[in-house]
Amino acid sequence: MTRRSAGQACEPPNNEIDGGITIPPCTTASNAFWRPAQGYDRTVNPLDDRDSLQRFVFERARVRGELVRLDASWQEVLRRHAYPPALRAALGELMAACALLAATVKLEEGALVLQVQGGGPVTLLVVECQSDLTLRAAAKWEGDLELLGSGATLRGLTAGGRCALTIDPGPGKQAYQSVVPLEGLTTADVLEHYMERSEQLETRFLLAADEHRAAGVLLQKLPGAGGRPPRAEDGDLWDRTAILLRTLTREEILGRPGADILRLLFHQEDLRVFESIAVRFACRCSRERVGGVIRMIGADEARALLTERGEISVTCEFCNETYVFDHGQTEAALRGAAAHR
Numbered sequence: 001m002t003r004r005s006a007g008q009a010c011e012p013p014n015n016e017i018d019g020g021i022t023i024p025p026c027t028t029a030s031n032a033f034w035r036p037a038q039g040y041d042r043t044v045n046p047l048d049d050r051d052s053l054q055r056f057v058f059e060r061a062r063v064r065g066e067l068v069r070l071d072a073s074w075q076e077v078l079r080r081h082a083y084p085p086a087l088r089a090a091l092g093e094l095m096a097a098c099a100l101l102a103a104t105v106k107l108e109e110g111a112l113v114l115q116v117q118g119g120g121p122v123t124l125l126v127v128e129c130q131s132d133l134t135l136r137a138a139a140k141w142e143g144d145l146e147l148l149g150s151g152a153t154l155r156g157l158t159a160g161g162r163c164a165l166t167i168d169p170g171p172g173k174q175a176y177q178s179v180v181p182l183e184g185l186t187t188a189d190v191l192e193h194y195m196e197r198s199e200q201l202e203t204r205f206l207l208a209a210d211e212h213r214a215a216g217v218l219l220q221k222l223p224g225a226g227g228r229p230p231r232a233e234d235g236d237l238w239d240r241t242a243i244l245l246r247t248l249t250r251e252e253i254l255g256r257p258g259a260d261i262l263r264l265l266f267h268q269e270d271l272r273v274f275e276s277i278a279v280r281f282a283c284r285c286s287r288e289r290v291g292g293v294i295r296m297i298g299a300d301e302a303r304a305l306l307t308e309r310g311e312i313s314v315t316c317e318f319c320n321e322t323y324v325f326d327h328g329q330t331e332a333a334l335r336g337a338a339a340h341r
């Protein structure tokens, strides 16, 4: 277990992606996953469950669930990067899992970041879900992944490595980060181990992704002290529902409407289903943020880059947007002025 105690220094911030996020220094907060999730006001039409999260709870046990379907939001990730087919499923599954976990955490602002650092050929998978349920994702890899085929598992893609979850509650607040070695074969296996080892929360994931959709279901057993006391405790419910979850095929989770999935799995259970809430793709990069990066590297290095290349060009690895700064724009950025195209 690598949960950090308060005040202990965290890993070096090697998880920055150009134009993307930087994880601030962290200490362990109280277990963020034990808090009740907040309510959202962005509900969606129940007949159209594309790009949505659906919360449900079991009335007779302290078990909660989330169901997610990413359609346009996932396609937007694929449209912006020509990711090799071999890593698409893992990245899509991680994006679905990130939305599921974000839905279980009280995030008034800031973001939840899931990151897999592999030993190759895939070296990094990173997915971020903001408190407003906007998502973005990126991957880095080396060499040709064609030989691995589209059915490659997370273990096959990463050759070991580690899984990090960061909750960044926003400016001025302490971030929480926990890192565990990658254990398990699939994305779901890895995250189940993560939740058990790092958060001491029994959690089950069912995740799937293809070139059209990423989807997933999360089940989580709440600790005895958390959640509502059930009316009549059903001691077998957790084991039963966790087994039921495994019966759903990849085709069913990707092809069936969310309501069908819940009916298929849990039609014999006393289930309370909440209104769906919308999720969407959005990137946080901007010219202003890139201007901030230029200020951070300093005038000497920025001017040396201008001399060498004639301009400074920065591409966001999440959304693939390129920001070009000529001499005047670089000087304006260095002065801290708003940089304009």
Ligand SMILES: [Zn+2]
Residues within 6 Å of the ligand: 019, 283, 284, 285, 286, 316, 317, 318, 319, 320, 321
């Ligand atoms: Zn971007």
